[in-house]
Amino acid sequence: MTASYPQHTPGAAAPEESAGIPPLLRGVMWVAIGALIAGAILCVFWVLLSPEGDVIPKAFLTIIALAAFAGMSLMDAQLAPRRTSWLVLVSMLSWVLVLLCALTLIWVPAENVFVVVKVWFFILIVLFVQLTVLHQRIVWRAHRRHVTGFTRTLTVITSVFVVALLFMALVPLTLPTYFDYPDMYGRIMVSLAILGAVGTALIPLITAMFGPKRLAAHVEAARTLPWPTYRDGVTPLPMLPDGQPDFDALRTGVPSPGARSFGSPPAQAPHHPNPGPQHPAPPAP
Template structure:
């Protein structure tokens, strides 16, 4: 069974179109920058860099198409933010491919930059996922305090992501001193505190969803049958079994023909017939409440006398 997609508004469609145009513009810009680098740059590993650039552009095109297909199932802001994140990933990849290498570094080869690029992609995607989950939690209970905490926390996480990405990109050329990493740790602590505040506030003040109480369904008793133990008794107008038919073998009224009334036991002759027989009179009243039958049902009628 296919799940119907959420209908898109005009604003949603505009955001998706903007995201696609951003992807197209980034693809063209990256291609132009790489071509200029090829024309004016050095001849060091030119063929390898060009091949990696082609792979990067192809991968970005595939990711952009995949994001466009998922845009209808996502919030509009998240679709645009996801496309912008992949655009930043593309530009960072192009810089890492064409940036001159420092051969005196052990990890200055392509493998070191490839590992750094994978870490950069992971950091960007985690920051995007953090923003989506935090905003989703914030929407459960929107107040001025939670709105301010959400905005500040997302800004801190974005700055933290940038400060983690810069050393991965330019560690060959820049040495990051101790104050830089102290600031990174401080931002990480503030981001963690802001992230934890929203669920705590929701747990205290957000409206609780009522839980469905499970009630045990009463166990239905089996419908009574004729003396044969197979054919069910007809239904009376009030919904109760036709107990009289249990003794006579026939329904008490014609409208009861809606129920299976053909007994499988031998049919007794109607009243007034010479061969008719009647159950012996008893001093106790007959009925479901006083009958000693099985589970409150009347006992089976006595068999007719045999010759």
């Protein structure tokens, strides 16, 4: 009779390792993979049907954009365990938005717009998107310090204004000559910028005024440490006007002037000086 032992194969641990990936991180990775595949298919479609002759430079720039997006997606996946769930998702969606804007800048024809101008527009796109993500991190972190109905509503409205301002700024940067932007378009952007700035300033201001105050370090340390007592181990020492224990009372048995006593100090044995060596009495006759 022979006993059969389970054999370990290299691929046996793969399902267990993949099962340990958080669902949100797995979804973010699939978003990155789907964006890469969709971007590649869209670029192939433009290559086959584009009437212009400068296809090779655009294809080279497309490969660079896809490789950069893959690198940023990998970096977000590495930083995901140290971030909150919503920040992981928002960061990945921001890079997907940057990739879409980059592909549009590369392949959509724009008359009288040079390559250097397009590169500058792309830098501005990345800067605006990442500044928006940073703004959301700061605003929602300040909101968590003092959560009320008013602060939550103010934070949501401010976020809507900032995100709307971002999309309105990305459209002329991505399609500079595709639309005729009227003067009212710029006025709406300025209005959104003012409202977003006011909301961003109000959130930390309200938190500082009505939120919980931080105590001083020595007060927090005094609360965590036990209050000292007399030598009997029961009666607490008096408290000085500055909030510190009266250690002189422990030495002298009398509270210092101005100290607040929590009980009468225990009676101490009277202190007698050393009488010196005693001579034995002489024996009785």
